[in-house]
Amino acid sequence: VVSTVEVWTTSSAARELDALLSDDERVRALAMRGEAHSARYVAAHALLRSLLAERTNIPPARIRIERRSCVRCGGPHGKPFCADDPSITFSLSHSGDMAAVAVASSLEVGLDIEDTSRKRGVARLAAKTLSDRERLFFEASGSEDACFFRLWTRKEAVLKATGAGITRRLSGVSIPPDESTVNFEGVWTLTDLSLPGRYVGTLAVEGSGAAVRQREWTP
Numbered sequence: 001v002v003s004t005v006e007v008w009t010t011s012s013a014a015r016e017l018d019a020l021l022s023d024d025e026r027v028r029a030l031a032m033r034g035e036a037h038s039a040r041y042v043a044a045h046a047l048l049r050s051l052l053a054e055r056t057n058i059p060p061a062r063i064r065i066e067r068r069s070c071v072r073c074g075g076p077h078g079k080p081f082c083a084d085d086p087s088i089t090f091s092l093s094h095s096g097d098m099a100a101v102a103v104a105s106s107l108e109v110g111l112d113i114e115d116t117s118r119k120r121g122v123a124r125l126a127a128k129t130l131s132d133r134e135r136l137f138f139e140a141s142g143s144e145d146a147c148f149f150r151l152w153t154r155k156e157a158v159l160k161a162t163g164a165g166i167t168r169r170l171s172g173v174s175i176p177p178d179e180s181t182v183n184f185e186g187v188w189t190l191t192d193l194s195l196p197g198r199y200v201g202t203l204a205v206e207g208s209g210a211a212v213r214q215r216e217w218t219p
């Protein structure tokens with residue numbers, strides 16, 4: 001049986017979506033500075049909760065999403081998981097006005113999307129975050145912004161899949177720029193997603209052989 005990973009994206013800013021959130025998430029959304037920032041947070045969590053609701057038959061706002069322990073300090077702010085059914089695996093990312101969620105079953109997943117129009121400081125960021133091998137690849141591209149964001153989302157997707165997140169010096173982590181199977185604290189299959197407009201994204205899935213389906217969510 002082939003496992004399937006679904007990747008859902010949305011740019012909805014519908015205010016009614018906050019009815020799908022937990023009380024804590026609603027408070028967090030209200031406290032955010034900037035309407036756009038808050039709207040994409042609401043959309044991301046509404047999307048995640050409606051995907052989990054379909055799979056658990058629990059109303060979206062009542063699903064318990066908890067955090068694993070942080071790999072660095074053990075504190076309660078590691079990778080999120082569904083406490084009602086931990087076999088449902090997911091990863092959430094938001095950038096610009098897009099929100100995206102990858103969801104699977106019993107396979108760790110990591111998703112990162114980036115709005116490439118946030119161009120300020122790319123050269124500095126590249127110098128600070130790329131490994132030697134990644135930097136050579138970036139320079140060979142003519143130091144293209146698009147190339148940097150591709151390398152960045154590949155690295156972040158893997159770090160989010162492992163649950164580590166950004167807890168170490170990023171230049172010390174090297175993800176092969178042009179291979180679909182990478183070995184980093186386990187074997188991961190990377191899929192460079194094709195997203196609309198100015199967005200770049202990468203999905204990391206545990207092991208190999210899973211099918212990836214990409215869909216747009218219209219609430």
Ligand SMILES: CC(C)(COP(=O)(O)OP(=O)(O)OC[C@H]1O[C@@H](n2cnc3c(N)ncnc32)[C@H](O)[C@@H]1OP(=O)(O)O)[C@@H](O)C(=O)NCCC(=O)NCCS
Pocket residue numbers: 041044070072073075077078079080091092093094095111112113156159160161162163164165166167
């Ligand atoms: C996870 C992380 C890489 C995401 O960075 P980002 O590009 O700014 O944001 P994205 O939109 O792609 O992802 C954010 C989502 O990742 C998820 N996430 C958070 N921590 C995660 C982790 N350790 N592993 C996987 N996913 C994680 C959450 O769902 C979060 O969404 P939310 O904040 O709306 O709930 C970054 O926030 C991070 O590294 N956090 C951990 C920092 C940390 O723990 N430091 C050590 C403290 S001791």
